[in-house]
Amino acid sequence: EIVVVGSLNMDIRLTVDRIPHSGETISATGLKRSPGGKGGNQAVAAARLGRRVAMVGAVGDDDAGREIADRLGAEGLTTRAVAQLTDVPTGTAVILWEQPESTIVIEAGANARVDEAYVREHADTVRYARIVLCQCETPLGALAAVVDLAQGVKILNPAPAVAVPREIRDGFNILVPNRFELATLANANTVPRTLEGVVALAKSLEFPGSVVVTLGEDGSVVIPNGGRDAVHVPAIPVNAIDTTAAGDSFCAALADGLLRGEDLVGAARWAARVAAVTTTKHGAIESLPYPTDIPNPTLL
Ligand code: ADP
Numbered sequence: 342e343i344v345v346v347g348s349l350n351m352d353i354r355l356t357v358d359r360i361p362h363s364g365e366t367i368s369a370t371g372l373k374r375s376p377g378g379k380g381g382n383q384a385v386a387a388a389r390l391g392r393r394v395a396m397v398g399a400v401g402d403d404d405a406g407r408e409i410a411d412r413l414g415a416e417g418l419t420t421r422a423v424a425q426l427t428d429v430p431t432g433t434a435v436i437l438w439e440q441p442e443s444t445i446v447i448e449a450g451a452n453a454r455v456d457e458a459y460v461r462e463h464a465d466t467v468r469y470a471r472i473v474l475c476q477c478e479t480p481l482g483a484l485a486a487v488v489d490l491a492q493g494v495k496i497l498n499p500a501p502a503v504a505v506p507r508e509i510r511d512g513f514n515i516l517v518p519n520r521f522e523l524a525t526l527a528n529a530n531t532v533p534r535t536l537e538g539v540v541a542l543a544k545s546l547e548f549p550g551s552v553v554v555t556l557g558e559d560g561s562v563v564i565p566n567g568g569r570d571a572v573h574v575p576a577i578p579v580n581a582i583d584t585t586a587a588g589d590s591f592c593a594a595l596a597d598g599l600l601r602g603e604d605l606v607g608a609a610r611w612a613a614r615v616a617a618v619t620t621t622k623h624g625a626i627e628s629l630p631y632p633t634d635i636p637n638p639t640l641l
Contacts, residue, residue, distance in 0.1 A: 342392050342393040342394070342470065342471050342472070342600060343384075343387045343392050343393070343394045343395075343470060343471065343472045343473075343474060343593075343596055343597075343600070344394070344395045344396075344397060344466055344467055344470035344472070344473045344474070344491075345380050345383050345384040345387070345394060345395075345396050345397065345398075345473075345474045345475075346380070346397040346398070346455070346460060346467065346473060346474070346475050346479070346483055346484075346487055347378065347379055347380020347381070347383065347384075347396075347397075347398055347455070347474070347475060347476045347478060347479055347483075348378035348379055348380040348381065348398060348432055348449075348452040348455070348476065348478030348479055349376070349378045349380055349381045349396070349398045349399070349400050349409050349413075349423070349431070349432060349451070349452065350376075350377050350378035350381070350409075350431070350432040350433060350434045350447065350450075350452070350478075351374065351375075351376060351377070351405035351408070351409065351431055351432070351433050351434070352373075352374065352375050352376070352377035352378075352434045352436055352625060353372070353373075353374055353433065353434065353435050353436065354371075354372070354373040354374070354375070354436040354438050354443075354624075355369035355371070355372055355435070355436065355437055355438065356369055356370045356371035356372075356373075356438045356439075357369055357370065357437050357438065357439050358370065358439070359439060360437055360439060360444050371438075373624065375624065375625065375626055375627065376408065376409040376412045376413070376626055377434060377586075377625045377626060378398075378432060378434070378452070378478060379476040379478050379498070379500060379589055380396065380398050380452075380476060380478065380479070381396070381398070381409065381413065381626070382586050382589035382590075382593075382625050382626060382629065383474050383476070383498070383589045383592050383593045384396045384413065384416075384418055384474075384593075385413070385416045385418070385626050385629055386586070386589055386590045386592075386593030386594065386615075386619075386629045387474070387593040387594075387596060387597060388416050388417050388418050389416070389629050389630065389631050390593065390594060390597040390615065390630075390631075390632060391597075391632060392596070392597055392600065393419075394417075394418050394419065395418065395419035395420075395421070395422060395466050395470070396413055396418050396419070396420055396422065396423050397422040397423070397455070397459075397460060397463050397466060397467065398422070398423050398451075398452070398455055398479070399423065399424045399425075399426055399429075399451040399452065399454050399455050399459065400423065400424075400425055400426070400431040400432070400450075400451050401425065401426055401427075401429050401430040401431040401450055401451050402425045402426060402427045403430060403431055405430075405431040405433070406425050406431040406451070407425070409431065410423055410425065412626075421466070422463040422466050424451075424454075424459075426451050426454055429450050429451045429453070429454060430448070430450040430451070431450050431451055432447065432448065432449050432450040432451055432452040432478075433447070433448045433450060434446070434447045434448075435447075440583075441583070441584070443585065447478070449478070452478055452479050453479075453480060455479040455480065455483050456479070456480040456482040456483055457480070457482030457483060457485055457486045458482075459483065460482075460483045460486035460487060460490070461486050461490070464490050467486070467487055467490045467491050468490050468491060468492055469492065469493075470491060470493045471493045471494065471600060472493050472494045472495075472496060472596045472599065472600065473487050473491045473493060473494070473495050473496070474496050474498070474592060474593070474596055475487055475495070475496070475497050475498070475513075476497075476498045476499070476500050476592075477498075477499050477500055477501060477502075477503040477505065478500075478501065481503075481505065481506070481509060484497065484505065484509050484512075484513075485509050485512075487512075488509060488512030488513065489512075494514050494515065494596075494599065495512065495513045495514050495515070496513065496514065496515045496516075496517060496592065496595070496596060497510065497513040497515070497516050497517070498516075498517045498518070498588065498589075498592045499516060499517075499518050499522045499525070499526055500518070500519070500522055500588060501522075502518075502521055502522045502524075502525035502526075503522075503525065504525055504526065504528065505526060510526070510546075510548065511548065511549055511550075513550060514550040514551070515550055515551050515552070515553065515595075515605070516546075516548060516550065516551075516552045516553070517552075517553045517554075517555065517588075517591070517592050517595065518552070518554055518555070519554065519555045519556070519557070519588060520532050520533055520539055520554060520555075520556060523539065523542055523543060523546075523552075523554050524542065526546060527542050527543075527545055527546055529542055529545075536556075536559075536562060536573060539554050539556070539562055540562060540564060540571045543562075543564045543571075544564065548566075549566060550566050551563065551564060551565045551566045551605055552564040553595065553605065553609055555587075555588055555591055555616075556576075557576070557584070557587075558576050558581065559575075559576060560573065560574050560575040560576040560613055561573075561574045561576075561591070561609050561612070561613065562574070563605050563606050563609050565605060565606075572606050572609075574606065574609040574610055574613055575613070576613055576616075576617060577613055577614055577617035578617075579617045579618070579620060579621050580621060581617075581620035581621065582620070582621060582622070582623065583620065583622065583623045583624065583628065584619075584620045585623075585624060585625050585628065586619055586624075586625040586626070586628055586629060587616045587619050587620050588616075589625070589629075590612075590615055590616045590618075590619035590628075590629055590630070591612045591613070591615070591616040592612075593615075593629075594608075594611055594612035594614075594615035594616065595608045595609060595611075595612040596608075597611070597615075598610075598611035598612060614635055614636070615630060615635060618630040618634050618635050
């Protein structure tokens with residue numbers, strides 16, 4: 342049903358009171374190690390919502406890689422297209438967690454091998470998916486291959502912020518940036534603050550499909566294709582304690598909503614409910630909800 346083409350990382354998360362200065366050593370107050378990466382998070386999020394999900398990605402032939410592959414399997418994902426490569430390490434993210442924000446350094450490792458040729462090796466998996474979900478933690482060539490191969494709905498979450506070339510970007514059906522990623526996509530030097538500013542910047546992309554811009558606690562705005570009016574979808578008020586993976590959760594739930602037969606606005610409303618629950622729990626994968634965690638899960 343859903344194929345995620347994207348990154349798999351081992352997240353090493355250190356809780357700190359502050360970010361150290363250059364050359365300084367400080368002590369962490371906590372350590373958590375867990376599988377992550379935007380690709381992995383989105384794949385697990387969709388699987389937990391009840392979708393059949395296949396992952397296209399790569400890890401190293403090391404302990405972290407085996408742990409990630411085992412975890413994805415345990416979450417019910419198809420991992421046939423997750424290679425364990427012998428000559429590169431598993432992607433690693435070192436996260437300095439200073440409530441409420443993270444400072445992150447990533448070593449792409451095996452994720453750098455998830456390029457055009459790699460995705461083409463898994464052409465059949467990509468070709469027949471109903472929805473293909475992509476992000477920007479793997480080479481742009483992977484996106485080009487998805488655009489070329491996939492017959493289903495192609496969704497791009499252009500995160501982290503990357504100026505995706507227009508010829509690749511325009512091959513997708515739906516873009517899901519946050520406002521910073523939108524500014525990068527549009528080559529704007531300021532990040533839009535108002536809803537009107539966000540909508541104007543999204544329209545300036547002249548993207549042939551639809552754009553859904555996530556706005557954190559301000560919800561999201563859906564800009565449908567064909568010049569129809571933008572629709573603001575409010576966030577669900579919750580006691581947010583950790584917004585890690587909120588965007589990943591939103592993207593996966595958007596895909597789930599579309600497969601439930603909702604239009605894009607309906608899917609964004611569902612995604613807001615799922616992402617809101619994600620912010621009420623700590624961590625990335627650990628915070629991704631099951632339908633039973635969401636109030637009135639059958640009601641969209
Ligand atoms: P990203 O983490 O990718 O920047 P956002 O911060 O925009 O993504 O969050 C994605 C979605 O998660 C939002 O559109 C919103 O629906 C939900 N969300 C994020 N923060 C909150 C919050 N504080 N309260 C409720 N929902 C939130």
